[in-house]
Amino acid sequence: MASGAIRDFLGGLRPGGIVTGAVESIHTFGVVVRIDGEPDGRCTGFIRIPELAWTRYEHPSDIVRVGERLSLEVLHADLDRGQASLSLRALREDPMVAFADTVGQVVTGPVTKLVPFGLFVRVADGIEGLVPLPEPQQVVGEGDELTVQIVEVDLERRRVLLSAVSAVSAGSAR
Template sequence: GKIVKAKVISVSPTECVVGIDGSKHTGIVKLSEMSHDPNAKMEDLVKVDDDLDLVVIKTNDQEGVDTLSRVRFEAQKGMKDVSEAAENGTVMEGDVMEANKGGVVVNVKGVRVFVPRSQATLRRDEDYTKLVGQHVQLVITECAGRKIVGSINKVSAEANKAKREEFWANVEVGKKYTGVVKSLTSYGAFVDVGGVDGLCHISELSWSNIKHPSEVVKVGDEIEVYVKSYDPENQKVSLGYKKEEDNPWVKLENEVPVGTEFEAPVVSITKFGAFVRIMPGIDGLVHISEISNERVNKVSDVLKVGDTVRVKLTAVDFDRKRISLSMKACLDEENGEDAE
């Protein structure tokens, strides 16, 4: 338990050997007693002739070798600061070293501080294990002997409060934000846009029909969204993600004029015709009367899902989002060319 001063004599990957000031004993400091970082390398931590403050863990008078610790010295030194922070409510900083079922362990000035999972993140459904490896701010809520407990979300909540106030003071319809996807539901994605979680409805995620938001985004994604509407009184924000320039109907109008012929896959069959995928998000109808020059009694006798067919765009109703296609028109033109 005694604190000693020592000078590094030699360094190996697993330990370093030191000469203890005022003693004939040699000291050994293992890598695990030099740093809590599992990825640390001894040669990066110390070099020959470095002066160190260490705590004696174990003595061996017969061999004249003592086992020493740097991390325990730092813990003793840091314990005083942690104890004072617990009394004063001072915000401390540390690195999250590990996670377990109960929460996370944070190294604060060499002191192991336990943060319960309920105090680790602001949201219950947030994955607290992702904090491992992060540098965090926290307050010490309990310091009794070896039981030292802290809270990360008390600091986060204060920071979030300031962010929320700034958001509501400056928000406006159409304003763009870079947000982080925090959770997914069957009806949309909740995105943190600065201390406030806005809902991006499933219909606002993609121009295509999707069954679940996970087809477009996942938790943790950083995405650019814009404000569609907001309600300060109820603290609600509606967000949009899909961009107007990606609107397939705009693309259709600009790139595929009426009269264009092209090949496309059949995506569904009905009694009155077949729907053909013109581009992602847009299907057009080939009416049963426009499939062939010969009479077709049953669409499924002629076409099946997955068939690639040649069609002509004959009409578009942009207001009703309806498109008419014809296979027969392509056949008529081919027959006319053959006749010539």
Template sequence: MVGPIENPELWTFLKSLRHGEILSGAVAAIEPFGVFVALDDGPDHPVFPGVGFITVPELSWRRRGAASDVVQVGRRVSCAFLQFDTWNAEARLSLRATQPDPFQAFADQTVVGQAFHGQITELIPFGAFVQVADGIEGLVHLKDLARAPVASPEDAVHVGERITVAVTEIDRARRTLTLSRRQTPPRL
């Protein structure tokens, strides 16, 4: 831990930042757990490659993917400041907070009951995820995956298969989309 006594310049800088403030810098290192950013206006960090840090979920609105799919070392980024991580003495940042949320745009144009053709992206014990638009996935629960009951998702669908689903719920706060294959018209 880097404390205020060991590095007063770093702590003064981090304490001066305000939630939502936009900070710029260059990606200094990419790790499996996130990205270090060397901030333009910040001091060097005594331990880490940058004083800013973006966790993987804060890189993009997309649900999957590696950090290297979003940024590369040396790339310039502008991020929103989230909080001062006092344990690591770093600025927690969000790249996705500076971009429009595609889920909210999708929700603005979608109504419950609306049907979509989508592709199965993942099977889980209680259902399947279906991509219905670029970057937009919803969950089809096992009970809604087929017209007749099935014991597991593999009994009804497979990854990569294209199916028709209907929207049964849109939760803007949690950014979740619930879908049903059972509730679609037979000939859509």
């Protein structure tokens, strides 16, 4: 159970409120943040993996660095555990919202991943879409350029559906 000072501090945080703090440590499961004004020098802020960024990334260290100062949105303060759940992505623009207006457009991008049910193509900065099987008639590999049509942008499920138009060899200009 958290000390009285920590409980009082966390009790003053409100969901939707903005706090500032410094990244204390980075782990595969999330990021620990020392929120400005914390009593006893304890680290009470935590950013879960999905709350770091709108885009995909390999490790949280791709997004933040130890010591980096951040502004964060408070999601929830757990007085019993002595921890505040925070979000970095809540304060950043969702790139998918603006991208939703591109349905019907034809774009070229690199194949980023091959999966049993299709392949993923980067169609904009931080946005990948799926070309489902058996769509790609030609053989393509990761890194190859593929021209696709944007068929659907599902904002709720955060998915982009694509249809293959043509493949271009690896390393060729866009």
